[in-house]
Amino acid sequence: MLSPAEIGRRAAAFRDTPPETLLAWVVRTFPRKTALTLSFGGGGIVLAHMLSRIDRSVPVLFLDTGFHFPETLAFKEAFARRYGLTVVDVRPLADPGPLYATDPDRCCHLRKVEPLERAIAPFDAWISGLRRDQSVTRRAIELLELHDLGGRPILKVFPLAHWSGADVQRYLRAHDVPRHPLLDRGYTSIGCWPCTRPTAPGEPERAGRWSGTGKTECGLHTFTTRR
Numbered sequence: 001m002l003s004p005a006e007i008g009r010r011a012a013a014f015r016d017t018p019p020e021t022l023l024a025w026v027v028r029t030f031p032r033k034t035a036l037t038l039s040f041g042g043g044g045i046v047l048a049h050m051l052s053r054i055d056r057s058v059p060v061l062f063l064d065t066g067f068h069f070p071e072t073l074a075f076k077e078a079f080a081r082r083y084g085l086t087v088v089d090v091r092p093l094a095d096p097g098p099l100y101a102t103d104p105d106r107c108c109h110l111r112k113v114e115p116l117e118r119a120i121a122p123f124d125a126w127i128s129g130l131r132r133d134q135s136v137t138r139r140a141i142e143l144l145e146l147h148d149l150g151g152r153p154i155l156k157v158f159p160l161a162h163w164s165g166a167d168v169q170r171y172l173r174a175h176d177v178p179r180h181p182l183l184d185r186g187y188t189s190i191g192c193w194p195c196t197r198p199t200a201p202g203e204p205e206r207a208g209r210w211s212g213t214g215k216t217e218c219g220l221h222t223f224t225t226r227r
């Protein structure tokens with residue numbers, strides 16, 4: 001793993017380059033040890049499109065919670081086929097039942113966090129499409145972050161950290177990349193169907209996730225801690 005000083009230097013240098021440059025560097029620096037996590041519902045498809053032009057063998061980890069919209073599963077299949085992605089479906093060890101109604105934190109832990117902890121274990125670099133402008137909990141993310149994963153280092157890579165939602169849409173239009181169909185039916189962030197609703201104009205991008213419960217994140221980005 002790179003030293004914290006080297007990671008800081010690299011992050012500063014990549015601040016003024018396109019995300020593709022950072023992605024290509026990560027794939028080159030961590031061959032067969034890099035993975036992208038992708039829900040297919042948001043801006044992460046920008047990264048999937050970029051990766052398809054850099055190295056299609058990089059695993060794209062999809063958390064198959066069992067509660068995705070049918071539109072998500074169909075879009076994932078079509079998108080992966082179109083761009084030749086190496087998608088890996090990541091599932092829970094056992095079906096925990098419809099816990100989302102009574103204990104959504106536990107549901108997310110069993111259907112997302114625990115499966116991802118297992119799936120990400122072989123990798124040294126973890127790419128994700130999180131952006132600063134998505135929510136207050138994401139405002140401080142950096143392009144490159146050194147994290148601790150069960151006592152060992154892992155590099156978290158957020159190439160779109162400084163992009164806006166408008167930047168994402170501009171990229172998709174410019175490259176003729178298809179979008180999740182529910183984005184045109186009032187949804188601005190798409191997760192599991194029991195915990196996602198369309199948003200009204202002017203609402204924050206993630207306001208439709210776990211609406212009215214006080215929950216804002218599934219925990220995928222809190223099981224590692226920043227070093």
Ligand code: SF4
Binds near residue numbers: 065067099103105108
């Ligand atoms: Fe369960 Fe909802 Fe979390 Fe999906 S988003 S894992 S249904 S609580």
